Structures are given as C-alpha cells and as structure tokens.
Amino acid sequence: MSTAYKLGATCVTFNASGQVLIARRRSPDRWELPGGLVDPGESLSGAAARETLEETRVGVRVRGLVGLYQHPNRRILAAVFVATAVEGSPHPTEETREVRWADVADALSVLHPLYRPRLEDALAAENTVAMRVHDGSTMLSTLAVRPARP
Amino acid sequence: MSTAYKLGATCVTFNASGQVLIARRRSPDRWELPGGLVDPGESLSGAAARETLEETRVGVRVRGLVGLYQHPNRRILAAVFVATAVEGSPHPTEETREVRWADVADALSVLHPLYRPRLEDALAAENTVAMRVHDGSTMLSTLAVRPARP
Secondary structure (H helix, E strand, O other), X not given: OOOEEEEEEEEEEEOOOOOEEXXXXXXXXXXXXXXXXXOOOOOHHXXXXXXXXXXXXXXXXXXXXXXXXXXXXXXXXXEEEEEEEEEOOOOOOOOXXXXXXXXXXXXXXXXXXXXXXXXXXXXXXXXXXXXXXXXXXXXXXXXXXXXXXX | OOOEEEEEEEEEEEOOOOOEEEEEEOOXXXXXXXXXXXXXXXXXXXXXXXXXXXXXXXXXXXXXXXXXXXXXXXXXXXEEEEEEEEEOOOOOXXXXXXXXXXXXXXXXXXXXXXXXXXXXXXXXXXXXXXXXXXXXXXXXXXXXXXXOOX
C-alpha cells in the first residue's frame, strides 16, 4: 500500500560574501530559492544544480543535504541542498523575472513563506548528512557528511 | 518530465548502551536495519517508527534525519533516521526470524552490504538535519536539527 511521489530539489546557494541566491519567479510572482523536479534517472543533487543554472544562470557545486520536505497531500518530496557558486552571475530567464544575491536577512524577509523555512533550515544546519545514489549493489555517487558552510 | 518514486524509511535505533537494533529478515535471509515503504498520507519518520515496531516489537522515538538514499533505476528513495528505543524488547515477527541488539562493530560486520553504509552514515552524522511535513501552507510536523546521538 505504498504511494508514488514526485521528487524535488531546492538549492540554497551562497557566494564568497555569504549572500544567498534568490529568484523571483514569473508565475506565480514570488521570491523563491531555485529548484524543481527531478528528471528520470537524475540524482537529486544533479537536479538542484541543473535547476539553479536554468533559473539563475549561476553554476553551483552542491555541498550536501541539509533538509527534507514532505508534502503528503500533493505527494511531493523536496530535498534541500547547500551549494557554492562557482561560475556565472545572476540573470533573469524564461522562468524568472529577477535574480540576485541577497544578504541573509534580506532573503529571509522577501522569500515566499513556502521557501523561508528552507533557508532557515540551511542556516541552522551545522553539518550536511549523507546523500547517496546507488543501483542496489554499487554506490554511483556520494555526498558525504561535511560542514554545512565553507 | 518528472518521475514517480516510492518512499522508504530506514531506522537506526540505539539503546541506552549504544547498541544498534538489527533484524534478520525471513526472505531474503539477511541482516537489515528495520524499515519499509511509506503508506499513503504517512510521514517518512512515522513509517520508520511503524516498520521498526512491526519488524522488531521495539517501540522507538525518531530523533532525526541522517541520510538519504536514491535508487534511480528502481525509483526508490529511502530516508535514514536515528531513533531511541523507548519500549518493548527485540522479538521475531512474521517478517523477521531473528531480532537483537548488536554492538556497533558486530552490526557493521553482519549487516547486508545494502544496509551497512546506512549505519556508517548514522555514525558519521554529528547532527541531524531538518525533516518537515507540510501541506503547502502549514507545517504539520518538524524534526529539527539536533545532535545525532543522545
């Protein structure tokens, strides 16, 4: 009697100044953390990086897992990752009308209520926890336990 | 182009002596950490506690999330929780032919290779990360960041 979920990934990206990458979606019009649904065969952390690049033009290196959000009614499970910006700069896209680096307090004040706790969770995390992709016998990739901030 | 996953929950339960609860499944015949699939409407941590009770007769309090395992080919996502035993004692069940408390080194040596890394991840975690259940607007339950071991 199990049930089928869609998997999502949200990315909390920091730059070298400790600012957070936020994006104002075109529809619905609201400030969010970048993210979206996992494609077939794709890893959760891969989806986090891909969606962030697609929505902000910023390339990131995902550091690790800092939270998990379950929405039983809509059957969506979203993993929250912390990431470091490695290339590009914020730029609007087809999906986003505005993208920018924000100081943490600023980000907390403008983010939609659905996303604010995800940033709070990323800030509260001292360490990431293990995130492994496997095929039943072999580990395909691993994000190990490490400090949540560089 | 998203894809549907089954959600699983694995429970790493410690007793007051720091031993780990392990179960020898009837079929396949192998030592595992208790766990199973999430029922419709059920939280991941609720599934971890329910499956542990069903498979071992030990009641647990789930402390928090310490790992996530993604199996893209079979489309299963398993969350790994740490828990504390609160009542009952290990007892075989319909699903398990043997259930016992094991010292950590003992558990690491007998666990099936699919489960050993989950225990290793639980031992490596210093803190849990946030695990939230919500309905899109309201938080229904939260497991906050806390030390991974009592």
